[in-house]
Amino acid sequence: MWKRLFQNRMAVIMIGLLLLIALMGIFAPWVAPHDPYENDILNKFAGYSLSYPLGTDQLGRCIMSRMIYGIRPTLFLSMMTMLGTIGLGTIMGLLAGYFRGPLEEVIMRTVDVMMSFPSQIMVFAVVALLGIDVRNVIMANVFIKWAWYARMIRTNVMKYRDRNFVLFSRTIGSGERFILLNHMLPSIASEMAVLATLDIGWAILNISTLSFLGLGVQAPTPEWGAMLNEARNVMTTNPVQMVAPGMAIVVVVAAFNMLGDALRDALDPKEVQI
Amino acid sequence: MIEADAINVSFRKENQTRVFGAERQQVLFDVSFRISEGECLGILGESGSGKSTLGRVLCGLLKPDTGTILLNGKPVCQRGSQNQTVISVVFQDYTTSANPRFQVRKLILEALKVRERREGIHLNHDEEINQLLQLVGMDESYAARFPHELSGGQLQRVCIARAIAVNPKVILFDEAISSLDAHTQVQVMDLLGEIRARKNLTYIFITHDLTSITYFCDRVLFLYQGHNVETVAVNKISGVEHPYSKKLLESILDF
Amino acid sequence: MAPVLEVKDLYVDFHYKKRVQPIVKGVSFQVEKGKCLGILGESGSGKSMTAKAVMGLLDKSFSVKGQALYQGQDLIACDSEALRKIRGKEICMILQNPMTCFDPLYRIDSQMGETFAEHARLTKEEIHLKSIQVLELMQIHNPEEVLKKYPHQLSGGMLQRIMIGLAMALEPDILIADEPTTAIDAITQFEVMKEFIRIKQETKTAMIFITHDLSVISQISDQVLVMNQGLVADRGTFGEIMDHAKDPYTVLLVEKKKAVIGKYRAALERG
Numbered sequence: 001m002w003k004r005l006f007q008n009r010m011a012v013i014m015i016g017l018l019l020l021i022a023l024m025g026i027f028a029p030w031v032a033p034h035d036p037y038e039n040d041i042l043n044k045f046a047g048y049s050l051s052y053p054l055g056t057d058q059l060g061r062c063i064m065s066r067m068i069y070g071i072r073p074t075l076f077l078s079m080m081t082m083l084g085t086i087g088l089g090t091i092m093g094l095l096a097g098y099f100r101g102p103l104e105e106v107i108m109r110t111v112d113v114m115m116s117f118p119s120q121i122m123v124f125a126v127v128a129l130l131g132i133d134v135r136n137v138i139m140a141n142v143f144i145k146w147a148w149y150a151r152m153i154r155t156n157v158m159k160y161r162d163r164n165f166v167l168f169s170r171t172i173g174s175g176e177r178f179i180l181l182n183h184m185l186p187s188i189a190s191e192m193a194v195l196a197t198l199d200i201g202w203a204i205l206n207i208s209t210l211s212f213l214g215l216g217v218q219a220p221t222p223e224w225g226a227m228l229n230e231a232r233n234v235m236t237t238n239p240v241q242m243v244a245p246g247m248a249i250v251v252v253v254a255a256f257n258m259l260g261d262a263l264r265d266a267l268d269p270k271e272v273q274i
Numbered sequence: 275m276i277e278a279d280a281i282n283v284s285f286r287k288e289n290q291t292r293v294f295g296a297e298r299q300q301v302l303f304d305v306s307f308r309i310s311e312g313e314c315l316g317i318l319g320e321s322g323s324g325k326s327t328l329g330r331v332l333c334g335l336l337k338p339d340t341g342t343i344l345l346n347g348k349p350v351c352q353r354g355s356q357n358q359t360v361i362s363v364v365f366q367d368y369t370t371s372a373n374p375r376f377q378v379r380k381l382i383l384e385a386l387k388v389r390e391r392r393e394g395i396h397l398n399h400d401e402e403i404n405q406l407l408q409l410v411g412m413d414e415s416y417a418a419r420f421p422h423e424l425s426g427g428q429l430q431r432v433c434i435a436r437a438i439a440v441n442p443k444v445i446l447f448d449e450a451i452s453s454l455d456a457h458t459q460v461q462v463m464d465l466l467g468e469i470r471a472r473k474n475l476t477y478i479f480i481t482h483d484l485t486s487i488t489y490f491c492d493r494v495l496f497l498y499q500g501h502n503v504e505t506v507a508v509n510k511i512s513g514v515e516h517p518y519s520k521k522l523l524e525s526i527l528d529f
Numbered sequence: 530m531a532p533v534l535e536v537k538d539l540y541v542d543f544h545y546k547k548r549v550q551p552i553v554k555g556v557s558f559q560v561e562k563g564k565c566l567g568i569l570g571e572s573g574s575g576k577s578m579t580a581k582a583v584m585g586l587l588d589k590s591f592s593v594k595g596q597a598l599y600q601g602q603d604l605i606a607c608d609s610e611a612l613r614k615i616r617g618k619e620i621c622m623i624l625q626n627p628m629t630c631f632d633p634l635y636r637i638d639s640q641m642g643e644t645f646a647e648h649a650r651l652t653k654e655e656i657h658l659k660s661i662q663v664l665e666l667m668q669i670h671n672p673e674e675v676l677k678k679y680p681h682q683l684s685g686g687m688l689q690r691i692m693i694g695l696a697m698a699l700e701p702d703i704l705i706a707d708e709p710t711t712a713i714d715a716i717t718q719f720e721v722m723k724e725f726i727r728i729k730q731e732t733k734t735a736m737i738f739i740t741h742d743l744s745v746i747s748q749i750s751d752q753v754l755v756m757n758q759g760l761v762a763d764r765g766t767f768g769e770i771m772d773h774a775k776d777p778y779t780v781l782l783v784e785k786k787k788a789v790i791g792k793y794r795a796a797l798e799r800g
Contacts, residue, residue, distance in 0.1 A: 163370045164365040164367055164370040164371040165370060165371055165372055165373045167333075167335060167363070167365070168363060168365070168371060168433075168436070168437075169384065170335060171333040171334065171335060171361065171362065171363045172360070172362055172363075172385060172388050172440045172442075173360075173388055173392070174384060174387075174388055178384070182373075182384075183373055186373075186375050187373075187375075320714035320715070320716075321714065455571040455572060455741070456571065456741055456742065456743070456782065456785065456786065457571075457781050457782050457785040457786075459785075460785035460786075460788060460789060461785070482714060482715065483715070484715065484793075485789050485790065485792075485793045486789070488789075488792055488793040488796040489788070489789045489792045489793070508796050509796050509799040510799070511796050511797060512796075512797045512798075512799075521716055522715060522716060523797075524719070525715045525716045525718065525719035526715065526744075526793070527718075527719065527722065527744040527745060527747070527748055528744065528790065528793075528794075529743070529744055529747035529748075529767070529771070529790070
């Protein structure tokens with residue numbers, strides 16, 4: 001499986017790109033040319049130069065440094081969100097899809113209730129209720145989105161549940177835990193991989209939206225969505241300032257989506273080289 | 275050894291005529307039969323006769339609406355009991371019968387572990403796996419292969435080895451050879467005959483092909499539209515009385 | 530007597546991801562008017578591919594070489610429009626799974642009418658009459674009712690008989706049947722084979738009958754071609770194949786089949 005993954009050129013490129021970005025974020029203090037918080041009002045809206053590769057923003061801060069430091073909250077928060085959402089969604093979906101009966105009814109009705117709320121509004125409502133804090137952002141996202149994934153995963157689980165190899169295990173009396181972990185989970189892995197990468201993209205956009213609206217990461221912490229917010233204020237005087245964070249969001253979300261495609265191909269057991 | 279009494283199975287109909295309708299489609303009607311130890315019973319039915327449903331009920335995967343299946347006196351649905359008579363199964367579609375991510379070794383190992391847990395013993399895994407592969411006519415080098423690297427006949431043999439690994443008393447074959455080539459079918463039937471004699475197993479052989487049953491089984495049960503219309507010993511087959519069985523006998527093309 | 534169809538040195542290759550896989554490796558045969566050629570082979574032998582190649586039904590990922598001479602024309606060299614005119618009218622093909630051969634969204638009468646309208650100039654009333662006639666010829670009772678039904682409301686056997694009737698209604702020179710009895714049960718198989726035998730006796734249509742079942746082929750074919758992995762393993766009459774097969778593969782097939790039928794006969798006698 002790993003071999004197949006690394007044979008897929010697109011996957012390798014995307015993994016490389018994303019790893020590079022992640023490393024830049026981790027080693028931000030060494031990679032960034034300036035302190036992201038350092039103001040220099042006299043130098044605001046400076047153009048591209050060697051010392052300020054992406055110019056400066058309205059407070060004279062180096063945009064490049066802020067972008068690099070901004071990787072941390074953007075990627076980290078979205079990872080945490082994705083893990084929480086997919087984790088909870090998978091557990092619920094597996095239980096509902098495999099065990100059927102009353103357990104399934106309870107879980108799926110809960111899912112129905114959660115899905116009847118408009119998700120974006122709910123995230124805002126939860127964050128507003130719990131207070132503006134990074135942890136609350138993650139919790140709000142997980143609370144709202146798990147239901148959607150639970151439903152999708154349940155459908156996939158039901159597809160594999162009546163496959164002959166699962167039927168065999170059930171007939172001879174293999175333990176339920178064994179079946180769930182060794183048969184069901186790997187079978188839905190390829191679909192899960194696509195969902196997970198789509199979700200990171202969604203989470204990045206969501207956190208950026210919240211920051212853009214002032215509900216997520218607070219100023220002066222650098223975060224791409226917050227930077228977009230600030231750029232919005234000076235759109236008429238320095239429109240170029242929006243470009244860097246906007247492009248960065250587009251590139252990273254697209255990279256995750258393409259990685260998801262490649263992962264799905266690599267994990268699908270039917271895609272075998274003749 | 276196996277007693278099936280008045281098995282009735284029905285499913286909720288897909289297209290109901292009323293909004294909260296509970297209409298059911300009955301698939302098996304009062305099916306009863308007995309199988310003695312060491313015997314090979316053939317269940318003959320065409321598609322739509324309910325034979326696959328009967329197979330699922332026999333495996334314990336499906337609970338009938340009414341009726342019981344007793345294996346040596348104990349109902350088949352009880353899982354996890356210690357001295358339970360073990361029934362194992364081989365399915366028709368070998369491509370979905372094996373987890374495509376498991377190597378042959380791991381496929382058989384799962385069954386071995388179930389056996390170990392049930393009998394409370396410890397086995398030498400490698401030795402057992404090699405023995406089982408040899409039993410079905412394959413050599414040890416196949417243990418490291420994946421299902422997509424095997425041919426149909428080979429994969430089905432692995433499924434048979436896996437079914438035997440759990441040390442069952444009864445094996446249910448649900449159209450297990452129907453997807454194989456004609457000459458491979460005969461080879462597999464010969465192999466299964468040898469294994470039955472060696473390990474004193476009981477076979478239930480579900481198929482739509484009467485000539486396979488006369489080649490391989492001791493008795494045949496004619497299943498027609500969910501009814502057990504007739505059960506007769508294979509060597510008394512020309513004496514069938516039910517019109518369906520008679521018609522079936524007439525339809526066999528001979529050369 | 531000149532053969533109706535003569536296939537010479539047919540090669541079919543499958544092109545997949547820069548690799549070439551040979552499927553049919555040099556097959557030649559002849560089909561004569563009023564006679565039936567049986568092609569016997571198991572899955573992967575290339576028997577269906579041979580028929581599809583002759584009919585021009587393979588897509589671009591297959592490359593076909595060789596000759597298939599029909600009425601002086603080489604079918605393999607023909608362009609797709611010319612082939613389309615021949616298909617259905619002069620050479621008809623019946624496929625394996627009758628359930629999937631009909632469009633589930635349309636009733637039987639409109640599907641039959643579609644074929645007639647394509648190949649013959651008939652008015653609506655004439656098409657209706659001809660459809661009834663075809664169904665009655667295939668021993669289908671209540672043809673009026675059957676015409677109004679959808680494919681899923683009919684059994685596999687009945688659909689297959691409708692397919693055969695439809696194929697024969699156009700009075701083709703050659704009828705190719707690709708495993709027509711594989712997906713149906715034994716009793717219906719018997720009925721369908723009776724139809725094929727009747728067609729063979731009453732019309733002068735040449736037939737190519739593809740199957741993996743020796744018993745089925747024994748009922749209908751005059752000449753048998755045994756295919757194994759893209760090559761012709763043996764050819765001859767059914768009797769010759771049964772008793773004097775040359776290729777070890779054929780010998781194996783015959784041996785196993787004889788064992789099974791032998792036991793069947795023994796069981797019948799003892800009872």
